[in-house]
Amino acid sequence: MSDENLEIGINGMAHVILTVSQFEKARAFYSALLPQFGMTCVNDGPDFCYHVGARTAIGVRRCDPEFEGERFRQYRVGLHHLCLRGRSREDVDKSAVLATKLGAIIIRGPEERDWAPEYYYVLFEDPDGIRLEVNFIPGAGLLKEGESFGSGSDYVRVDGHDLPDNSQ
Numbered sequence: 001m002s003d004e005n006l007e008i009g010i011n012g013m014a015h016v017i018l019t020v021s022q023f024e025k026a027r028a029f030y031s032a033l034l035p036q037f038g039m040t041c042v043n044d045g046p047d048f049c050y051h052v053g054a055r056t057a058i059g060v061r062r063c064d065p066e067f068e069g070e071r072f073r074q075y076r077v078g079l080h081h082l083c084l085r086g087r088s089r090e091d092v093d094k095s096a097v098l099a100t101k102l103g104a105i106i107i108r109g110p111e112e113r114d115w116a117p118e119y120y121y122v123l124f125e126d127p128d129g130i131r132l133e134v135n136f137i138p139g140a141g142l143l144k145e146g147e148s149f150g151s152g153s154d155y156v157r158v159d160g161h162d163l164p165d166n167s168q
Helices: 023-037 089-101
Strands: 016-020 039-044 048-053 056-062 082-085 105-113 119-125 131-136
Touching (some): 023 056, 023 089, 039 056, 089 131
Antiparallel strands (some): 039 048, 119 131
């Protein structure tokens, strides 16, 4: 291998495994949500369920017993939120309706933000408070020549707090 060709060809995100404290509630939630995203349950065991499809996979794993009383905390080390890409604005709208029917807390949206041109999304929480986003960005988004990331100040925190008017 030469130093000239160091780029590694990544083909998307293969899977994400979420560790949850309320496994039975999470299993029911994800087993109703993920098939609507084109995913099929390929494993449904006592401590782990796994859905595959839509060019990715999501697993839900029961946490160790000593963590059963905990809830997800977005700004601890680890996952901040998981975002799935919809194929249209309508997919985002349908995701919001479905998440609401499943009892998810809608944090924001569906709405547009200026993180990328025509960025449209909904952000909601699963039974453990893990945040999930479904978004749609038409065309090449930020990969279009000349585009830049908008609202970078949304991601500035000082002493564990968002700056005024920031979104998470």
